[in-house]
Every structure is written in structure tokens, then in C-alpha cells.
Amino acid sequence: MKLTEFKKDLLQFNLLRRLVKHRAFQFSIILPNLFIFWLIILAGFFGSPVGNMNISITFVWMLWWAALIMILVPFFSRLWCTMCPIPAFGEWLQRKGFIRKGENYKPKGKNWPIKFRNIWLQNFGFLTIATFSVLLVTRPLVTAIVLSLLFILATIFAFFYTKRAFCRYLCPVGGFLGIFSMFSSLELRVKNRELCLNHLGKECIKGCENSFGCPWFEYPGNMERNNFCGLCFECVKACPFNNIALRVRSFGKDILVKAGRSIDEAWKVFIMLTLSILYIIVMQGPWGWLKDFANVFYEPNYNFALKGVEGFILYAGIFWSSSLALTPAIFLTFSYISKLLSKAKSLKKIFIDFSYELIPLALTAWIAFSIPIILVNWSYIINTISDPFGFGWDIFGTKSIEWNPILPEIIPYLQTIVLAIGLLYSINFGFKIAFQNFGDKKVALLAFLPQFTFLIGSSLLLLWLFLG
Known part of the structure; x- marks a missing residue:
């Protein structure tokens, strides 16, 4: 059996099917995460x-x-959404209960505005939070404030809008989870359309005695991509025919799905x-002055004219302009060359379709970026299990474990391998997208050459940053 044909329905295993x-099921995995979340x-506050x-x-x-970027997303799609x-709180308030569906339950709340049924708000929300990333990943107070705001917003929106409108259209994490889950090796689909x-x-949408129906506004009967499936398994509970499968599949299958491609998703890929490039430069690169500019409350003594807020404004300008304008403009130039070589009619279609080829490269760039985070800093995680507040406790006897990076000398090689895998997948999907558009191998090859470049x-730039 070829890899591209491999599919295995995990719900064939009786124990897993009964569990989901x-x-x-969902309450039992959300509840412990909720306790950890509040801890x-x-x-962060105290x-x-x-x-x-x-x-x-x-x-x-x-x-x-x-765990999210290296394991959950590539192998388990949006499984984090299952337990987030x-x-x-908002969902429990909507449902007026934690687990079972009440006899008189009726979904309430307004429908999400049609003009905002895209991921633009998620794009801007993610960029806003990412702009403050240096503060976010170093200041516990900032992390606590951001998490609290997300929790409050999700709860408030649940009062006004039906189902999981916040998760589908607003959550800043949800946007990139949706895009990267297209590459995942797991999918939830119907067996017989x-x-x-x-x-x-249509119990999978409307709900039934044992199900609330899909809270993500998805209809499993025509769902072809992972993007907006939060793996809540309400459709599995609802289907009277057991027509839902949870399949292991080859990586990146959704990237070749034509339906659903859009300009807002293309921009998410560019972002x-x-x-990924900017984070490597700022957080792992040798340019300390740029990291200091990103740290809005810090004023380095470099004898620069820009300090504190002024430096941060410059940094934020670079951050936003490069994500929203520079990278898309460069890619548009290469797409225009593809259009000329292939004699395609629509530049917009070429631009949007080819943007999806970047998903594997972008995902593996983030995975490569995350490798030193866990291999270098693992001991801090173990320390804080025993002393979560930094008060000097030693609850589990792990407080005194010394900082000892795991094989730091091989990290650049691991990053290179991961990046190479992403590049190969992107090349493969890029050519297949070209063939989808033109149906002729010679024309497809001509169209793909600028994309290949x-x-x-992009890969050489990332490799240079990783290898120094």
C-alpha cells in the first residue's frame, strides 16, 4: 500500500469509540486543564x-x-481544541450544564456577522499578541493578563453569539491551528457522503438526545479539510449510522483540497x-539590540536615539509591515512570474493557490524554532512542577534539578533535518498545486519554477539563521 493511500479509522477500536x-469525555479532559489554567x-499574578x-x-x-507545535498539530490536528x-465556562453556560443535554435545551445567541465569517480577526489578534511576544514569554504577569483576557472574552462572546463563535472566528490561536492542521496526519470525516x-x-448539526450538534458550524457531510473541526466529537455522538471516521492519513492531504482556499487564509500562511523568521532573529539570534527594542519596558544603554517605547514602535512596525506587506509582496512577485510563464488568466488565483504550498515549510520552521526551547529549558519545567509560584517550595523533590541542556551540539542538525522535511513537502505540494491549475506537466513545471525559487x-534564509 502506498503512503498516499494509507488510511486507518481509529474509531474501529471499540474502546476509543465508546470513549469519545x-x-x-470532553468535560473529563477539559476539567483538569481548567485547574492547570487557573494555577x-x-x-502569573502572584x-x-x-x-x-x-x-x-x-x-x-x-x-x-x-507539545502543541511539535506533536499535537502535526499528528493530531486540532486535538488541543478538544481539551482547551x-x-x-461560556459553553457550559450556553448549555446550562457540564455534561448532559437538558430536555429543554435550545441554542441561544445571535449568528456571527456574515462579513466577519473569515479568519481576518484571528490574523490581527494573533499579530497583536505576537508583537508583545518578548514580554509574553518572559513576564509571568503579562502571560496571566493575556490568558485572563482570552478567558473573559470567550465567556462574554458565548452570551451574545451562538455556539463556539469565539473559537471559530476570534481565537488568536485558532487561526494558525486551522492552517497547520491541514498538514496533520489525522482527520475526522464521514465514511459515506x-x-x-x-x-x-442532520443530527450532527441540529443535535439530538445525546448530542448538542457541531458547535463549530461545520457540516461533516461536506467537510473536506481540518481547518475548522475542533474534534469535539459531537457529530460522532449524534450520528445514528456511525458514519463518522477518525482516520490516520498521509501528511498534508488537505493542502490539495481546492474548496475553501481564500485570501484570509493565504495571509495567515504569510504571517x-x-x-517564524522574525522570532528566530529576535529570540535566538545574536542581535540583542533588536530583542531590547521588542522589550518595551527596557531601555538599553546602546547610545541609540531610540529607547523604550520609541524602539518598540519601530520593532512593531517591522513586525506588522513584514508580515502583512513585505512577504506577501515578494510572494506576489514570484506568483506574477508564474502567471507569465504559464500564461494563466488570474493572478489572484495563482497567488492564493500557491500560498498553501508554504504550509509545510512554515510549520517545520516553527518546529525547528521550538527544538531548543524544550531541549535547553526542560529542567525549568521540572523545577516549577515542585515550585510553581517560585516561592522556594519543593513539593515533588524536583526543585533542585540543575539546568543541563540535552545535546545542545546537535540542535542545529535537528533543525536542519526538520526544515529539509518541510521543504520537500512544500516542493511536492507546490508542483501538485501547479498541476491542479494547468493539467499539463510542462506548463505546471514552468509555473512552479518561480515558486521553487x-x-x-526562504529555506536558505531559515537555515542561515539556525546555523548562524
Whole structure:
């Protein structure tokens, strides 16, 4: 069996199927995360201001981030959304309960405005938070404030808008989870689409005695991509025919799906690729003055004219302009050359379609960026398990474990391998997208040559940053 044909329905395993169909499943994995979430917020507000001594930094920006980008997203799609505690209170209030569906339950709240049914708000929200990333990953108080605001916003929006509107259209994390989950090796899909189309009940949307229906505004019967499936398994609970499969598949299958491609998603890809480069420069590069500019409350003595807020404004300008204008403009230039070589009619279609080829490269750039975060800083995570607030506790006897990076000498090689894998996938999907558009291998090759150049150039820049 070829890799591209490999699919395995995990719900064929009786134990897993029974587990996800149980009404208490999602509640049982959200609840412990909710306790950890509030512990992190309390530590951020009241614990040590030193980042590596506070669980709000070590658990969120070391452990959670590494697990999310290196394991959960590439292998388990949007599984984090299954257990995320941020929308929990709002959803429980909507449903008037924690687990079971009440007899008189009716979904309330307004529908999300049509003009905002895209991921532009998520793009801008993510960019806003990312602009303050140096503060966010070093200051426990800032992390606590941001997490608290997300929790409050998710709860407030649940009062006014139906279902998980916040998660689908506003959550700043949700935007990049959706884009990167297109590359994931896990998918939730219907087994027989005709069965769905001919069935009038549509319990997967409307709900039934044992299900609230999909809170993500998705219809499994025509769902072809992972982007907006939060793996809540309400459709699995609802389907009277057991027509839902949770499949292991080959990587990147959704990238070749034509339906759903859009300009807002293209810009999310540009943002993620650009920020991967900027984060490496700012947080792992040798240019300390740039990191100081990103730290708005710090005034370095470099005899520069710009200090504090002025330096931060310059940094923020670079951050936003490069993500929203510079990278898209460069890519547009290469797309225009592709259009000329292929004699395509629509530059916009070429531009949007080819942007999806960047997903594997952008994802692996973030994975490569995250490798030293976990291999260098793992001991801080273990320390704060015993002393979450940085008060000098030693609850589990791990407080005194010394800082000892794991194989730091091989980190650049691991980053190179990961980046090379992403590049190969991007090249593969880029050519397939070209063939989708033109149907002729020679024309597709001509159209893809400028894209190949862009991919190689981006990879060489990333490689130079990783290897120094």
C-alpha cells in the first residue's frame, strides 16, 4: 500500500469509540486543564516575576508550546481544541450544564456577522499578541493578563453569539491551528457522503438526545479539510449510522483540497512564515539590540536615539509591515512570474493557490524554532512542577534539578533535518498545486519554477539563521 493511500479509522477500536461517544469525555479532559489554567494564571499574578521560576512561563511557553507545535498539530490536528479550557465556562453556560443535554435545551445567541465569517480577526489578534511576544514569554504577569483576557472574552462572546463563535472566528490561536492542521496526519470525516446527503435528520448539526450538534458550524457531510473541526466529537455522538471516521492519513492531504482556499487564509500562511523568521532573529539570534527594542519596558544603554517605547514602535512596525506587506509582496512577485510563464488568466488565483504550498515549510520552521526551547529549558519545567509560584517550595523533590541542556551540539542538525522535511513537502505540494491549475506537466513545471525559487530562498534564509 502506498503512503498516499494509507488510511486507518481509529474509531474501529471499540474502546476509543465508546470513549469519545460518552457525554463526559470532553468535560473529563477539559476539567483538569481548567485547574492547570487557573494555577498558571494565579502564578502569573502572584508568583515570582522571574520567568524560569514561574510555572506560567515554563508550562505555557516551553512545555505547552513545544507539545502543541511539535506533536499535537502535526499528528493530531486540532486535538488541543478538544481539551482547551478557555471556552469552557461560556459553553457550559450556553448549555446550562457540564455534561448532559437538558430536555429543554435550545441554542441561544445571535449568528456571527456574515462579513466577519473569515479568519481576518484571528490574523490581527494573533499579530497583536505576537508583537508583545518578548514580554509574553518572559513576564509571568503579562502571560496571566493575556490568558485572563482570552478567558473573559470567550465567556462574554458565548452570551451574545451562538455556539463556539469565539473559537471559530476570534481565537488568536485558532487561526494558525486551522492552517497547520491541514498538514496533520489525522482527520475526522464521514465514511459515506451519500448517506449524509440523503439523511434528513442532520443530527450532527441540529443535535439530538445525546448530542448538542457541531458547535463549530461545520457540516461533516461536506467537510473536506481540518481547518475548522475542533474534534469535539459531537457529530460522532449524534450520528445514528456511525458514519463518522477518525482516520490516520498521509501528511498534508488537505493542502490539495481546492474548496475553501481564500485570501484570509493565504495571509495567515504569510504571517506564520514571516513570524517564524522574525522570532528566530529576535529570540535566538545574536542581535540583542533588536530583542531590547521588542522589550518595551527596557531601555538599553546602546547610545541609540531610540529607547523604550520609541524602539518598540519601530520593532512593531517591522513586525506588522513584514508580515502583512513585505512577504506577501515578494510572494506576489514570484506568483506574477508564474502567471507569465504559464500564461494563466488570474493572478489572484495563482497567488492564493500557491500560498498553501508554504504550509509545510512554515510549520517545520516553527518546529525547528521550538527544538531548543524544550531541549535547553526542560529542567525549568521540572523545577516549577515542585515550585510553581517560585516561592522556594519543593513539593515533588524536583526543585533542585540543575539546568543541563540535552545535546545542545546537535540542535542545529535537528533543525536542519526538520526544515529539509518541510521543504520537500512544500516542493511536492507546490508542483501538485501547479498541476491542479494547468493539467499539463510542462506548463505546471514552468509555473512552479518561480515558486521553487521562493521556497529555496526562504529555506536558505531559515537555515542561515539556525546555523548562524
